[in-house]
Amino acid sequence: MIPAQFDYERPASLAEACQALAEDDEAKVLAGGQSLLPLLRLRLAYPSKLVDVGRLDELKGVHDRGDHVFIGAMATHDEVMRSPAVTSGCPLVAMATSHVADPAIRHRGTFGGSLAHSDPAGDLPAVVLALDGVFVARSAQGEREIPAAEFFVDYLESSLAQGEILAGVKIPKLGDGWGFHYEKFHRTAQAWAIVGVAAAVRRSNGAITEARIGLTNMGPTPLRARATEAALRGVELGDAVRQACEQAAEDTSPPSDLHAQPDYRRHLARVLTHRAVRTAAGSP
Structure with a gap:
């Protein structure tokens, strides 16, 4: 099927992306597109605007920060499952990510996009919940942290507010034993x-x-x-x-x-x- 008509915007910074979302209550974030695009084609979603964050370096990368691993929202599943910081610091994330769909989707789909989609049948939400991960959201008003226990609200619904973008997730390292x-x-x-x-x-x-x-x-x-x-x-x-x-x-x-x-x-x-x-x- 052909999606309903929508506007398209590709911001140059995370601040611009947050502003674009705040200006339109019906706007949606486009990351890897592996969840959103099928919904658009089936006309199960009708956004007035897509805000493409695919080229924002601020959302990319996997970083070892001592007591936790910070996974940028735009890190692909393949990057996450192969990252030494993940495989050594939080191996459960790497294990579960290897079960996501197939190699083609893992190379395109994003860690943050899968979590923000909040599908209870997805592999990653239960993992981040079990590990007491912390979601980092950005908006025009600044940054806030959301514990995993408070992030998933209902079917396909997260606690991200209008104008907020998931910047990344903090996964605690559980240590020896x-x-x-x-x-x-x-x-x-x-x-x-x-x-x-x-x-x-x-x-x-x-x-x-x-x-x-x-x-x-x-x-x-x-x-x-x-x-x-x-x-x-x-x-x-x-x-x-x-x-x-x-x-x-x-x-x-x-x-x-x-x-x-x-x-x-x-x-x-x-x-x-x-x-x-x-x-x-x-x-x-």
Whole structure:
């Protein structure tokens, strides 16, 4: 299909981009375009203006900043998954990013664009949520930081205000003793997750001392499996881990669609959480 008519603007700076958005309530940001352009073609989105930020160097790059890694919003998925700062400092991000679609999309799609799109079936939102990432937004009024727990508001809706642009994301480095794994169940290699689980697990003296678990496509936003996280604290590997992971689907509201019903997604959440936690904890 042919998109509805819209204006197009390519600002020369981030400040100009923020101003262009602030002037038009119906304007949308165009980054890699891998999510927005299909919506335009299907006429599921009707922006009055596209503000193209693809050439803004201020939004690019991956930077090691000591206690965290700052990933610019315009860093492509391929750049993120291959970045030494990411693979060493926050490997769970690299793992999950390698599951995003296919190589062609990973070379064009952007880290920030995927997160700002706020699709609960996307691979990255649950990962950033599990790692307690911090979103950095810029506007004509300045800069503000948004904790991941407050960023995802509803289906395809974030807490970015009109006139704000996602500049990048701070991913904390969790340090020694942590293991990571991303488990995804999907129909084909390029498909969205039917269910996905991002797990970060810290062990000490054979027992799990802390676990962080993000759930993909188990509600209108990415979710934390809080009941399982609490149940895993102090547990040694074995049947107790399986029992804790049986609580992974608590307080979720998985969607019903052509690919899976809610009860099947809840079953997948329990199974995949157990796999992800065991792998992250170093158990075969």
